[in-house]
Amino acid sequence: MRSPQSLRNGGTPSPHARIPTPHHHFHSTVSVQKLKRFNSLILVFRLSTFCFSLASAVFMITNSRGSGSDSPRWYDFDAFRYVFAANAIVAVYSLFEMIASVWEISREVTIFPEILQVWFDFGHDQAFAYLLLSAGSAGTALLITLRGTDTCRATSAFCVQSTISIALGFAGFLFLGLSSLLSGFRVVCFVINGSRFHL
Template sequence: MDKIEKGNNGAPIGQSSQPMVQRPRDEDDTPALRRAEPFARLVPMALCVAALVVMLKNSETNDSGSVSYSDLGAFRYLVHANGICAGYSLLSAIIAAVPRPFTMSQAWTFFFLDQVLTYLILAAGAVSAEVLYLEQKGDLAITWSSACGTFAGFCHKATASVIITFVAVAYYAVLSLFSSYKLFSKYDAPVITYPTTKGIEIPPVFDG
């Protein structure tokens, strides 16, 4: 039988008996970086509020009838997505401004939510841009006629709101990269020690 040498702690030599843990690095964020993060998270909040307000006030009435953002589901989704993102940006800026050690759970929370909010507002901007394109160009295949010739003011405000939303998307993408960097540069990957053949006696093999 193979003989495995054991250390004083009873674990085989070459194999760690300690559990796998993620260790934070010794260095902390620089003070300048900690001061800059809350302001960086407030920028997309301002953009989302601007896009939300422009779209909420987007309605037009003329001799041909009336139209409002609430008549289109994509624009309603844009308003709700911008509201959610604005609230999250404000909350995350407040949390980032609190002078306390940056924990692993906080790093993972920021990383996850930044990713989710980025895709949420990106989807809102994309679907609104598609509807806006149909409003401007129309689509004969689905009998969707152009409406921007009749409601030019409505389309101009919708365009402004969508553009501001995409600028907010760009800022959220930067925040996602920033939170990814803070997470994966501050915490080491789990350390795994594999057993080796050191200390294992292998019996000789005889031919025949």
């Protein structure tokens, strides 16, 4: 049916004239939902890193057998002190990143300015992932050496608990590595699009 305006102008109705649809609003809504899912995935990885790193540090710091001077203690070995320190540092860092993720999900803004936040996350994820890997490797090398000595023969529980602590540290490294991949994706998006996520 022709509109009054087209009849007055003597024209024919345009076949392209249609009721506008809210495509932009729909696209924005879908993008925001994707961003929340993306940030929720990062939060899961942060939580996993925190749990494994904290558990590793706890297992190591409680790893002492006997009260005698000859009884092995974790702090008698440099590599085990390294394992404890690395996992404790990563646990504290992961706790901060969890708070930052919850803040971003709930308020849809970053704690720091966006450019600082994306580079802060990526840089620290990389550095602390290498820290955990280095500590785990040092602890593993020491553990292999101890298994050939009387330390593990006399107090096998000490070496078993050390093994558990190191394994938990490697699990923390795995999840921190996954977090690093996602934070790296945010850096790439920011460099290309000027935003931490392609909306």
